[in-house]
Amino acid sequence: MEHILSILIFFPALAAAVGFMVDKNAIRTYGITVTVIEFLLSCILWSGFDNSVAGMQFTEFIPVISQYGISYNLGIDGIALFLVIMSTFMTMIAIIGLTEERNLKNLIITVLFLEMTLVGVFVSLDAIMFYIFWELSLVPMLYIVGAWGGPKRIYASVKFFLYTFTGSLVMLVGMLYLAYVYFQATGNWSFSLLDWNMLMLPFDMQMWLFVAFFLGFAIKVPMVPFHTWLPYAHGQAPTIGSVMLAAVLLKMGTYGFVRFSLPLFPDASVYMMIPMGILGVIAIIYTAMVAYAQEDIKQVIAYSSVSHMGVIILGIFAINVEGIGGSIFLMISHGVVAGALFMLVGVIYDRRHTKMMSEFGGLASSMPIYATVFGIMMMASVGLPLTIGFVGEFLSLLGYFAVSPVITGLAGLTIIIGALYMLVLYKRTFFGPITNPINKTLEDLKGRELSALIPLVMIVVYLGVYPKPVLDPVNTSVKQLVQIMYLKSVTPEAKATIASVNTIGEVK
């Protein structure tokens, strides 16, 4: 268990490197085996994880550039744990459900490299390590979208790359500046988050740094108005690309907010609660309306992703245990649900090579199992109680209610508009008579698709009914996070706000 995090990071990379030797007819089995092992490794991590500890566990530390305080520093807490498990799980599911035939070997090797960077982002405690994995994740994604995507794939992939690259470079300047501030304060260079967490920064500096980090994270999330790359990337990406993008890559941004912005800049975060909330609400309502207007099923889900990310932002900037804990739960549930929805769209695209709603109709009679699974996922996406989507959405909104009932009320519209566009989509695709004769003979879910989707359905229902196994460890770490923020905040207003928003539920 000593080096389990290193193993988790580098096992997929090693497997990918070795994978070049595997014959291309056997590569699918190879990919599935590797991702299953990786998932089992993450389960071992979970079983060894101590739920009662709020701080970092399984830490590893090796100095890399000692003169400049950069080190190979890993660790995991309740916040990151489930994101790691979700990443390995969704990668596994995505590879199991993979139907792509072109250049399969390159695709699977690329996905394995991507998995390395994703796990790396969630377990790095050194800012530069975090940045390395963060940036490195762009390269496989560029290749996946650009090589296997739709007609405008090159535009979409380059746009994705440049947007994120720009934002994160500004973030890098922020990190370097923060390290310099740390150096001035202590006389030592360090990029370790745990060291940085001890810094008390003046408010003005916090604001500047917050903005620098915000650019990096907000583009990744994506928050309105930086979201324009996402529909393109989703629209053009192959199914597996969309699944990875929606399920894991977007969570890197929100994770960044929780891991960096909140504990490092507590006063700025408190100051930005309302502005961020407003941005979140704009994302929720605006993109939900845009989603309603879409004709392409995949675009609907892409925009609904942006909308849900708005709820996550809202939860994070509630700065209380319910909100942050709920938003982390929502990250996981959205990963599962959006991933599943994109796979479902992939299923129908494989059969008909179109994603337009108008091409379908009445699929429920020709593909009953497909319709059922789609229905369950749709309900989860809308946030129906007893599905996984409800818990996170409810908690996030509950958390933000303590900050601003008005904004929360507006954000609550997400459930209504969300239901609206998803149900309309469902109605037009699945109900009614079959208008297009080709749809009569479509094959229902089978073998590989089924084995990928069934586990997702089970998780959606199980965690929807009983979210405690996930929420407990998350809340332990989140409580500590909120406490750190309370202790570190320098302005009395921020202290008072943190105290006041944390009165619902358990008293801190």
Next chain:
Amino acid sequence: MIPAVDIDLASLNLPTLAPMLITVVGALGILCIDLVTKNLHKSLYVMITILVLIVDLGAVIGFNSATRGFFDLIMMDGIAILSQIIIIVASILFIILALSQHKFHEYRYPEYFALFLFMIAGFQFMVASDNLILIFIGLETASMALYTMIAMHNRDKSTEAAIKYFTMGALAAGFFAFGSMVFYAVTGSIELGQISANLVASNFDNYLLILVGVVFILGGIGFKLSIVPFHTWAPDVYEGSSSALAGYMSIVPKIAGFVVALRFFEIFVSANNQWIELVLYIVVVLTMTLPNMVGLVQKDVKRMLAYSSISHAGFVMAAILVGTTQATQSLFLYWILFTFTNLGAFAMLWVNRSKDKGKFQTDHQFEKFAGLVHISPITASIMALFMLSLAGVPPFSLFWGKMYLIGSVVNGGYIVLAIIMALNSAIAAYYYLKLIVYMFLKEPITDEKIEFMGNANNPLKTVIGISALVTITSILYIDPLLEMISNYVQMSGF
């Protein structure tokens, strides 16, 4: 001031001249061999050159403290040693590229290799002196040799490039001489240390005249460094010379120029001279930004790389502007990492050079590389590796240089400049990405005349392999490398 007569030979400290003398003697040796026997294979000359350079390297590394010699004209301080190491190592890697598979005109002449060694001697004089006249002589020796080497490539564009470079270079030499003259007029000295002392003592009296001098010297060095607005020659000259030589020109003459610029501008930066800092600031920002913009629309990979290396030079100039010890360290770190990455990238172009352009307009048009991953996956991957490194994607080598450099700019208090640098990196990423997009995401254009890796053989592959290895494994050696750099930099007190 140089004393007139009666000097003890020991006081000349002739060993300080040894590194330059080794290359000069080596060059003369090559000329002598040519006198005796004609038509020897180029591999002989390449190997002799490498041997001479290795001996030279040994002589340079032998210095471990700042020493002066030869009428105090030579100053072997830390940055002189460090930059000579970079120059020599890059030269060794470059000259191996002469062992290419195809025959090229210039390598048939032993004079090419003699000129090469003379050029290195020139650069060594340039970096190992703080005397404006010796710097000038070094600069001219090196440039004259370089002009000829470009012209020897013997294509239409090469002659054009050489003439262009020559005329521009002559103008730059004039600027430099004029600038030196102004400083001599103002301070009565041509030694930078003395100039600095006199300027500070007189509290920058005659400021207008000093500014004129600075502008002329900036123009003179600026041509060599191809900083905006003195950069216009660079893309044409790079395009006209062979890819290997273009890669070399983007690295070695510039590090020599940087050292001179460092020594020169240090006078003003350490005195916090606002106007001159402002001039430098503007030059730095322009040098980073403008070539990036132009680079976006290039149709030829070599021209794109030419603009990119101008932009990289702008990055490094920022370190000179900041002027802290950390900035100087980052200058050398950046340039060492850049040396390998950029030389690797140009070497990749060099091995893909075919005799015939086929249906493409230039030798290395972007379209030529379309779908390379289907034809030769390893070539495409290595090229992509160099592009990602140039773009500053971690964990490849140039990322560390960029990070450390931006870090030192931040620490020097230039936050806005740091953000401009970050944004420029993002802009630059687009044109590096463009090549990757062509290689990986587009369908191949078939043309039976184009063969990839046609110019490659084992020596060339070794150079590329070394560069790639250095680029990938950077995370492992950055720490010791930084330590070495900081040793040398501290030795010279920058």
